[in-house]
Amino acid sequence: MFVSLIRSVQGEKISPSRLTEILKMLGLRDTEAIIYLILLKKPGITVSDLARETRLTRQRVYDILDSLSEKGLIYVSTQRPKKFFAVSPEVATSILVRDMEKRLYSLLRLREEFVHILRSLGYGRSVSNHISYEVTGRRALVGAIKDLINRSTKDLSIAATKNETMRIVYEYKPEILEAFERGVSIFIVTEVDGIPSDILEFLSKIAAIENFELSARIYVRDGEEAIVMPSEGSLKERRWYDEGVVLNNSDISSALKKMILSHFNVS
Numbered sequence: 001m002f003v004s005l006i007r008s009v010q011g012e013k014i015s016p017s018r019l020t021e022i023l024k025m026l027g028l029r030d031t032e033a034i035i036y037l038i039l040l041k042k043p044g045i046t047v048s049d050l051a052r053e054t055r056l057t058r059q060r061v062y063d064i065l066d067s068l069s070e071k072g073l074i075y076v077s078t079q080r081p082k083k084f085f086a087v088s089p090e091v092a093t094s095i096l097v098r099d100m101e102k103r104l105y106s107l108l109r110l111r112e113e114f115v116h117i118l119r120s121l122g123y124g125r126s127v128s129n130h131i132s133y134e135v136t137g138r139r140a141l142v143g144a145i146k147d148l149i150n151r152s153t154k155d156l157s158i159a160a161t162k163n164e165t166m167r168i169v170y171e172y173k174p175e176i177l178e179a180f181e182r183g184v185s186i187f188i189v190t191e192v193d194g195i196p197s198d199i200l201e202f203l204s205k206i207a208a209i210e211n212f213e214l215s216a217r218i219y220v221r222d223g224e225e226a227i228v229m230p231s232e233g234s235l236k237e238r239r240w241y242d243e244g245v246v247l248n249n250s251d252i253s254s255a256l257k258k259m260i261l262s263h264f265n266v267s
Helices: 003-010 016-025 030-041 047-054 058-070 089-120 138-150 162-181 197-206 233-238 250-261
Strands: 074-076 084-086 132-136 155-160 185-190 208-211 216-221 225-230 243-247
Touching: 016 030, 030 047, 030 058, 030 084, 047 058, 058 074, 089 138, 132 138, 138 162, 138 216, 138 225, 138 243, 155 162, 155 250, 162 185, 162 197, 185 250, 197 208, 216 250, 225 250, 243 250
Parallel strands: 155 185, 185 208
Antiparallel strands: 074 084, 132 243, 155 216, 216 225, 225 243
């Protein structure tokens, strides 16, 4: 099966196994990758020629071509006999990467649903036996904050930069609304100047807000658990990276809560 493909790329000294490996990592099956590469090398080839090249049956070749067509990786001429062409490598890989991103998003949604259901049933409350642990990566950090909000029962105290305050609405709006609806008191300390009016209007309906300029981001749940993150400014040298520390310590979390609530007429 690989003989024809090997011959077609020998002139360029490219390893056919590496090409197929990359395409398989991007989501294609072995035979799909082989036929796509043949079509790139020999545009306008017919099914009969593909069957001879790959030593597959015509029906099997048709099935593979149908699959590649559904993925948007090939197109066919209207002439007889039909001739098949591959889209450019740039377009093909963009399509495959986009499909992988969709699958990853679906998996992340399933992960959030799985964790939320288990938390609501009371399983796995003790995330760690350590006083603190680090969460790295943007998606992991967003997930940790959503989990903390979902597990709040009495109050949620937040100290936020301007960007983080906007992120509360863009990233955590469903979780914040649900917390408010189940009776959680929400307090936000942030620099109000520069925050869009629609965001402030939304937050003011569900939270008490006080104006104060901050250089850190803190979420505290019920004075029992907290997530502390550096400001955006301290991450300028690592723009692709985000990190936070989860504090599983009621003494430290209670102190952070009191610090935030000191800006309000509550204790």
